Amino acid sequence: MPEGKILKALSGFYYVISGSEIVQCRGRGVFRKNKITPLVGDEVVFQAENEFEGYILEVKERKNELVRPPIANVDQALLVFSAVEPSFSTALLNRFLVLVEYNNIQPLIVITKMDLTNDKEKLQINKYADEYRTIGYEVLLTSSETEAGLEELYPHLDGRISVFAGQSGVGKSSLLNALKPDLDLKTDIISSHLGRGKHTTRHVELIKVANGLVADTPGFSSLEFTEIEQEDLNYCFPEFELASENCKFRGCLHLAEPKCAVKSEVENGTIPEYRYSDYKDFIQEIRDRKPRY
Structure with a gap:
């Protein structure tokens, strides 16, 4: 039986790439019975009724x-955050990082719209970037407008499945x-009333970029x-895990425990x-x- 990877899921159809061909597939009823939903990124075995x-x-x-x-089988997550419009949020970035770390996905922090920053904002963003790099994260400062950092x-x-994720409107x-450039993905400007972007991406799809596959995902x-x-x-929190080796108590939650290395x-x-x-x-x-029951 042929095998392939799901590139796109839309309206009950799964678009599977096998070699150089893309085959439009449906899922067998057994998946619903077993509560299995095929996901973009899945490696699958399929039966082709014809060429397409x-x-x-x-x-x-x-x-x-x-x-x-x-999405499944992700190698890395590009956590895209804007320097301004909307303002850079460490709280939201830390939330994304926790979820990515929990799922054993390599994160890459990409800060966009650097061309829109003033000197004070640029200084603050560079300070944050240095702090996250000290933790061990890779941070890239970019501008889609000037193509700086691209x-x-x-x-x-190269050679990876990457997911682009981040708050709506960050670019x-x-x-x-x-x-x-030939993607011509739809973009929307930031709503000045709401202070956030519209959800311009409606489904998950793997797109070939450079020598890898990238998922453009809803914000x-x-x-x-x-x-x-x-x-x-x-x-x-990688820096907590490292420091916690010196905590007095094993399983320290770094809250009220005495002699906590993280708090120090x-x-x-x-x-x-x-x-x-x-x-x-x-x-x-x-x-x-x-609680869930």
């Missing part, structure tokens, strides 16, 4: 999967258009920690205060989460 149509028979084991956006981005895409589609205004437990959160590093400025503040907020959010 077929049925998916099997979804191979996934190395990871995301719910929002619905050359640095291409090598990160994900503009960035993809700049990387691959998000909120993300919930539906699966993460408070004990997991330490491992989603926050106090001496090694860990940024905003990272710790968001960590505490996320712990509380997880504790306040309604």
Whole structure:
């Protein structure tokens, strides 16, 4: 049986690339019975009724999967955040980073619209970029308008499935258009009344960019920690995980415990205060989460 990868899912059809051919497939009823939904990025076995149509028979084991956006087998997440319009948000970036870390996906922070910053804003963005780099994250400063920083981005895409994710209006589609001009993805300006962009991307689709596959995904205004437990959160903050080796108590949550190495590093400025503040907020959010039965 032929095998391939789902590039797009739309209106009950799955578009599977196998070799150089793209076959439009439907899912077998057994998937619904077993509560399996094929996802973009899935490696599948299919049966072709003819050159262009077929049925998916099997979804191979996934190395990871995301719910929002619905995609599987992601190698890296490009977390796209604008320097301005909308303003750069460390709280939202930290939320994205936690979800990406939890799903064992390599993050790459891409800050867009650097051409729109004034000197004060540029200084602040560079400070944030240096702090995230110190943690161990790669950070690229870019502009889709001037194409600054785009050359640095291409090598990160080679041979990988990458998901573009970020708040609405930060310029994900503009960035993809700049990387691959023939895409001509729809973009919308920021609503001055709402202060955020419209959701211009309606479905998940893998697009060939450079020598890799990129998913342009719907923008998000909120993300919930539906699966993460408070004990997991330490491992989603790499600098906390490293520091916690020196905590007095094993399983330290870095809240009220004595001789906590994480709190010590926050106090001496090694860990940024905003990272710790968001960590505490996320712990509380997880504790306040309604139990599932």
